[in-house]
Amino acid sequence: MKHPSCRPSIVTKNNPKCAQCSVRLIAFCGILEDKDILQLETISKNKNIPKGNSIFLQGDEVKTFYNIKQGSVKIYKLSHDGRKQIVGFMYPGDFLGMSDQDLFTYNAEALEDTKLCQFNKTVLENFFLKFPKVESKILNLVNHELAAAQDQIFLLGKYSAKERLLQFFLNISSQREKLGWGGNPIRLSMPRSDIANYLGLTIETVSRTLSELKKDQIIKMIGTHDIFLNNKDQIPQYLT
Amino acid sequence: MKHPSCRPSIVTKNNPKCAQCSVRLIAFCGILEDKDILQLETISKNKNIPKGNSIFLQGDEVKTFYNIKQGSVKIYKLSHDGRKQIVGFMYPGDFLGMSDQDLFTYNAEALEDTKLCQFNKTVLENFFLKFPKVESKILNLVNHELAAAQDQIFLLGKYSAKERLLQFFLNISSQREKLGWGGNPIRLSMPRSDIANYLGLTIETVSRTLSELKKDQIIKMIGTHDIFLNNKDQIPQYLT
């Protein structure tokens, strides 16, 4: 800490500097013009979540919304008998915390060190009244999430293990492209156990299937978490 | 047609009479007061879809929204190689047609003779500008749909055949209760093939599992489409 002007490294601090935010173009705040986004800045706070930490838990009261600026997050549900199912992964630009319930129906946990923009629920809802198009934008994002969930239902209901993994890789690829990063190769920010759980498979099946995909020259792996898709354009044909 | 005042039996006609609509309390229009709902009435049309007919198809342009007044609808996706996956069923009070895309990503088909309230997309979106809380209500409904889709992901990823069927019955039961009908017995408005497809199973497995549930006295069937849940309150414990 060199200068007195440096804030202490607390988890929550003000002044997110929305105007030059890296996810502004794809996030909900992107529909606000420069003059209006200053108002949003005054009601938002930065929050850093270290890898492996929870952002909120199933059963917690919904009183905060989040915007992901950096990192990645897994969303999972627990049944009363302890079974766990990951229902989604979220990435920079995604809006987190919307619910039709008063309590969260799922857990959110950081897969890597993650930076969030945090809003008080009531305050942001009042902000909607002044800028209705912000709420429209969020409706749009939720609809997008719903479409993704329906795709996942298709995957779980009809795809083989090999198809599930390939579809998963393509999803990550297009996610990266949306963020302006390269769509190939891709990086898996989660362990095999999370991939398996998300895809309705076991770790062993994921591992075996990856070995097959490597043998068949469909993918190439650099280490255990970076994957190059060999004929990426050919893959979608035999899915969807 | 006894009186000249009777309209011809066309599929689409005006004057839905929102004020005394049977689904008003649970549908999106329920947040409007009596004086405001008259304005909604002027932009809505009635539409009847006979059993088995499509409401819209995957790839169709999104230019109409629907509100289900009576009947039931199945939502399903097709992959390019012809595989089909039902991703949801919709019932009276549900809002149909929202999308983040310009084209529908799924098909909607009436499971029984169904009555809809129809809105032009652009017109209803302009209506939102005048009554923003209508859009808030729809955001709420979409969030509810998303939560249901996440539940279905859990079901497909972690539940056994027996659990899938029981969960499905409980869902229908609570749907009926929301409509003020009895939650037990329940009526299946779709054939076995649709149940199987929705639950990620085959017709044969559904049939076999139903036989087991009957043998174990967990359900009692009246005909092939009416089901009485014997100890309904006990069932949820061993799910969720």
Add this chain to the structure above:
DNA sequence: CGAGCCATTGAATGCCATCAATTTTAGTGG
């Protein structure tokens, strides 16, 4: 460099799918 976790590979089991046949239901017309 070693400990512990994560990933991979192997062998055997099991649940649900597939293939096949029968029974029941529902719809139609005599």
Add this chain to the structure above:
DNA sequence: CCACTAAAATTGATGGCATTCAATGGCTCG
């Protein structure tokens, strides 16, 4: 109302893909 027919549902026999159980290999990080 009943016979007739086609579709839907049920039941049986077999098989396969992914799981489960078990062991080995390979990172990663103190």
